[in-house]
Amino acid sequence: MKPPRHLIATLTAAAIILAALGPAVAADQPNIILIYTDDISARELPIYGSSEWTDPLSNNTSDPQYRGKTPVLDRLANEGVWIADAWAATICSPSRAMMMTGRYASLHKWWHNGAIGRVALDDKGTRTRPSRLYETSPLLIGHVAQQAGYATQWVGKTQMPGCDEDAHQHFGFDEGVFTPGNSMFAPNPHTDFRVDYTKVDGKRATVNVDTGQVIKSYGQTSWYWKPGVALMNHPANSKPMEYWPNTPESQATFGLNTYGPDVELDFIFEFMDRKHSDGQPFFIYHTTHLGHGAFNWIDPSAKSKYVKTPKIHWDGNAYHRDAPNITGDDGVYDDHGTLSEMGMHAHVEYLDYQVWLYLNKLKDMGIENDTVLIFCSDNGTWGYGKGSHDRQKGTHVPLIIHAPGLNFTKQGKQNVLASMADMLPTLADLVGTEIPVDYEIHGQSLIPFLTTNKPTHREWVYAYKKDMQLIRGTHVLKDGNDKWWDVSETPDDLISYPEITDWSQVSDAHRAQRDLFVNGILPRYDTYNTEPDPPTPILD
Template structure:
């Protein structure tokens, strides 16, 4: 029986690859990577608990997100019950962009990155992994676009175009286009952080606006005067830029422009949309606010269509009137706005006539701030949403999938979709989802892995070992998605639990290199075998 399943999976997988290879047009790919959003925040996951505007837990439905579009995509496509990232931003983005874990790229934590071979600064992500997402997409014939948050040095990546919010080097720069920024100033020999808009001392971290009145940088825009240019960069944009400009809207407009141009060129596109939505930030419109998430433009859903109210913000120097056009604070409003933007994506794809030839992926980089972000406890920091909608793929699965998926799986999945062969000698920790999505393969992974500095987190179907070295019984489904039973007596659980524990313990030493190989290899990386298109191997 097992042999028949394996044969069926192999045959189905090869058939899918052949179909993609022979297709006149490869499917477009949009990967929307949201920021700091736990799976529990999306209603589709059925949690009885979600986050308050100031952080923490609540079951009050006024703070629960409403996501009719994402719900529909999840039900008509698939959504994964247990998808994991790392516990915090940079290591998760490194995992996503490389398909590798920290033992290879050395980004153990935001504040814990391996040194470069010359010991001067951190090891750049693109140096630690010769094949990143855009390299894979390019080899497959895709035009590539990166929009939103970077959180890393961008100069060594090879995206064709980009819209960065904020642009690299935008903190403490004299060419800032917005005074919505927190900057470092030296006062009596001491460094302090000030709100440039109010000239008052602030308690948050240095940042340039990425929500309201954002600081935006364009890469290789066809109408720009150079490879990197600050926006607004023309009279029309300068005339309208200001308090009513919302960064996530700017990103989407540039993405849509790119999509239209690539369709005219008859070239498939890969969009890597790393939205800030979900991330807490300084609320420049309400600088005294203690809430974590600034409000968004107000939207409403009538059952079929979203309506967005045009923002109308007036004022200056920290005193603003939003005239009822901006929501209150809260991560639920950020998620609602993501749903609105996904609705816009779907409408744009239909308008362009490519809805059935586009794969749309929605996921997030780590748990919610004030709840899971940065937490190595159980799966608080690692458990994120994952939705895949691909109406033209003929997926064999639909709706909720009780499988284990890691963010490192995205790179090899995109490689398979793009018909790109990664050299066998090049270690990738992710596993392609395509065989599971398009055949009768019943399971994707045996285990998933996360990390937090020197801590390791791993789970299978029965047990989870967290960064505190506690073991949890994950064979049952708690209503809040997290209240698993801690295993204190291994005699009280089944043989299957104990067997899986032993198997997971065998996996961990391979990745446990924080103490012994924390930094980049002395001589960097050897040049790997080039990527190949699968068609080249015929």
């Protein structure tokens, strides 16, 4: 496929970088599965031991009935490693940019949802659009894996504003299974669980296509029940990007009881089978929607934003799943007791079930010791942390790494700092790709820490929200409100740190870390007001 003219300069730069990486490494490369959950704070996983978590109405609670149970993730965390203080950005798009680029917003220019650096589409700069990640950062996680000879697949939420169906071909992924909230191109013809727009009293209004009624919801197509799914470069496609179901067999079974996260996993497993059969290692970037609230097409009047999942049961050794039985039409549906309760805890538990399915699949394929599984999230829970710049409410996310075939020198809880920016260099180390020394990234590979006697990983972690900067070390944290907090000890709820208002009352180490941050670290990345856009215009 010939790239559009405005991409040629960027893709040429990417080609130069990839060529500099050298030939692919062919020996003993582990498969890698990176599960990036949506809007799930570290506190929602029992392994983190928080005294509070999120109830179905997005309030803080200590009620055990709303505590997600995660026997599989608990086992993986204890067999592998889990990081006590991993940071993302405060909200979806910039956090995904951090993950995919290994960079902070000072380079990739995705400062916040709706605050993305713009590129010029004409010589005068009178026409602009949001920049795309491969324009500001031509080496992404998909490219790193591809260069090492991996088959790459991106599945789930994309959260790439301004990207049409062609643009999705340039992120370094051979195939994609996208469950977009907003349609990437023409409205999906296979589901009426989507919205349309009309004018009511001269104002734009959102219409539920299923019922024809005006609703108060952001524009979306369902990603849970009766989902909108687009396939990129799939063998069954008749063109590079098209909506699923796209075969007589899939069309015959698609309907009310089709659950988006199940569809995602089906396509992932099919991809794994194909690539393993070809003798090719694979990298799967699974950006699940689970954890994210949504308009409830099954029950539009529901107060909880956490749409029900299929009902699952853990018997102490294995999961069992009830077949969904949803009936009805036009906004009136009955699930006949086959679905879960509403709540964050149900989403966390369904993720645990899906990780169990992953492990069973890897064992069946005989590659459980040849695969690295990483579990993390893009930002804090909605209503508690998502979009928040208060302390680390928005940035503190889970991070579990399970790699039974690698010789980790660490196991279980690790009281260290890590960043979602670390995933790109960690991936590069795992697949055997060297990042050019003159290509700037901000992430640091976790592999030296995990496989040697190195006692720590990072001295500090950093995040951003427009012109607000957040940073923490082992002693102090500065949040987006420019308040300072003593983080030398972890409170029971993982967030109630004491505020520092009198610096004479803290240690020399606290003051030294503050001075390092203020004078040495923060000025490097404080460019929102001076350099919000990419430096080189990309002409259309």
